Amino acid sequence: IGKKCFRDGRTLAYREGDGFSYVCGDASNCYRPEKLTRFLRHVVFVLDWPHKSAVSLVVLDEVEVARSGLVPRILLHTVGEPERKGACVTAKQGGGRLRMHVLLPQAATIEAIGGPGKECWVDGKNFPVDYHADESLHRAQAWHNPGDWRVEVSPSGRQSRKATFLTLWVTSDADAPAAPAPTLETDSSGWVVRQG
Secondary structure (H helix, E strand, C coil): CCCHHHCCCEEEEEEEECCEEEEEEECHHHCCCCCEEEEEEEEEEEECCCCCCCEEEEEEEEEEECCCCCCCCEEEEECCCCEEECCEEEEEECCEEEEEEEEECCCEEEEEEECCCCCCEECCEECCCCCCCCHHHHHHCCCCCCCCEEEEEEECCCCCCEEEEEEEEEEEECCCCCCCCCEEEEECCEEEEECC
């Protein structure tokens, strides 16, 4: 693309161990610097959880916006309308299910946005895809939108430019019994996420 603000992110760390893989990515350069100055995502892939051949993810996001008045947030894009129950968001597609448990911030605002006429909804306005403005979309004849919905997670209350988000993503078959709700503990080295 040529613009520095759209340069790809980079991998800062990677590690494997017994039953897990860890990666840390810096996506700060993928956003406009006048809006976002830092976005680090740490992901621990928990192998064989909650059952053999399944993978769950513990995701820690460090977000810093460029100025006061902007709200730090993370997004989860979904094909269909997600369900929300407390701090748990459930998305189903085909025979699969993803449950995202929001552990931090503790008093998070969780909002589902989307549906007909709001597929590309931002700040009170829809920005639908313009087939005529993008010749490649016009040639393809039909644009496939991989997600008509998104979930936005942001801190509640007084806003700071910095926010830490900690989520647990549990994948399963759509009809599998729900795994127990996770708990979050703090110790001297950081956080401990427990489920079951």
